[in-house]
Amino acid sequence: MARIKVKKTLAPGVRQFVVDAPLIARKAKAGQFVILRVCGEGERIPLTIADSDAATGELTIVFAEVGETTTKLGKLNAGEEILDLVGPLGKPTHLEKFGTVVCIAGGIGAAPVHPIVKALRKAGNEVITIMGSRNKDLMIFEEELRKVSSEVIITTDDGSSGRQGLVTEVLWELIEQGKKIDLVVAIGPVVMMQAVCHVTRDRCLPTVVSLNPIMVDGTGMCGACRVTVGGVTKFVCVDGPEFDGLKVDFDELKMRQRMYLAEEKRAFEEYKITCGGRC
Numbered sequence: 001m002a003r004i005k006v007k008k009t010l011a012p013g014v015r016q017f018v019v020d021a022p023l024i025a026r027k028a029k030a031g032q033f034v035i036l037r038v039c040g041e042g043e044r045i046p047l048t049i050a051d052s053d054a055a056t057g058e059l060t061i062v063f064a065e066v067g068e069t070t071t072k073l074g075k076l077n078a079g080e081e082i083l084d085l086v087g088p089l090g091k092p093t094h095l096e097k098f099g100t101v102v103c104i105a106g107g108i109g110a111a112p113v114h115p116i117v118k119a120l121r122k123a124g125n126e127v128i129t130i131m132g133s134r135n136k137d138l139m140i141f142e143e144e145l146r147k148v149s150s151e152v153i154i155t156t157d158d159g160s161s162g163r164q165g166l167v168t169e170v171l172w173e174l175i176e177q178g179k180k181i182d183l184v185v186a187i188g189p190v191v192m193m194q195a196v197c198h199v200t201r202d203r204c205l206p207t208v209v210s211l212n213p214i215m216v217d218g219t220g221m222c223g224a225c226r227v228t229v230g231g232v233t234k235f236v237c238v239d240g241p242e243f244d245g246l247k248v249d250f251d252e253l254k255m256r257q258r259m260y261l262a263e264e265k266r267a268f269e270e271y272k273i274t275c276g277g278r279c
């Protein structure tokens, strides 16, 4: 069990929990995730570790309420407990002094990007963070990312914060201006990561993406999270979640993410009608 110490609403339907999980917090590294269950009959869902503190034993997770389990999770309050939390899972981000790294965060991707930016700066890199969201109200983790980045560039679809446009337009401009970029890291919706790779492929810019397929066990046994990278089958839970974006088969990933859409929709509708509560 993991007790929720702090609960915050960051944007409509987006929550942040600081939980007491000393064993995980002691070992967590940038890029890793946890798998949790809200209740005994519920499914296991993966969430990225947005921050961790080995000294206090605190772990931060940020999640969007998109279906049954994340909505149930969002109903828990500070002082209550998450049934179980397993981690840290996945391979940590590969860190070294690359030079200049452009980190691109789309929507809720700003939370998982945060520990990576922090670790890349600690490794001596210049980090330019490009944050994008549909509008100002959905922009999360701006303050946290400003604290750890060398520079932050904000974009919104409607121009309500920062400049109007897409994160890929800013990346394109940086390249056109002749900015020397040694690595690009992109985390967010699959379409955004695919679009970033479309830009970087033309310029042969090394690009790391963090993939979010459906997961079940998180230990490489069930095969639910399989993706194709460079023509080879990989399991995101143990081989990732970060991969060379220029080699990822994004169309297959999108297709596999939609596999249980009808069941997910039905489960959420039934949950809202029959229960609408926690478990």
Ligand SMILES: Cc1cc2nc3c(=O)[nH]c(=O)nc-3n(C[C@H](O)[C@H](O)[C@H](O)COP(=O)(O)OP(=O)(O)OC[C@H]3O[C@@H](n4cnc5c(N)ncnc54)[C@H](O)[C@@H]3O)c2cc1C
Pocket: 033, 043, 044, 045, 046, 047, 048, 049, 062, 063, 064, 065, 066, 067, 068, 069, 070, 071, 108, 111, 112, 211, 212, 213, 214, 215, 216, 241, 257, 258, 261, 264, 265, 268
């Ligand atoms: C490594 C990893 C890290 C992630 N980190 C975050 C994070 O930090 N914050 C965040 O908001 N979301 C994160 N996700 C996605 C999150 O796990 C899903 O949003 C969540 O499982 C949805 O569950 P649901 O029952 O609420 O919604 P559902 O209605 O079940 O599903 C909504 C959508 O979420 C995806 N999904 C469903 N079940 C799973 C599952 N078991 N595993 C992965 N994806 C699933 C599907 O694409 C689905 O269409 C991460 C996913 C992965 C794989």
Ligand code: FES
Pocket: 214, 215, 216, 217, 218, 219, 220, 221, 222, 223, 224, 225, 226, 235, 236, 237, 238
């Ligand atoms: S979640 Fe089962 S193999 Fe990765």
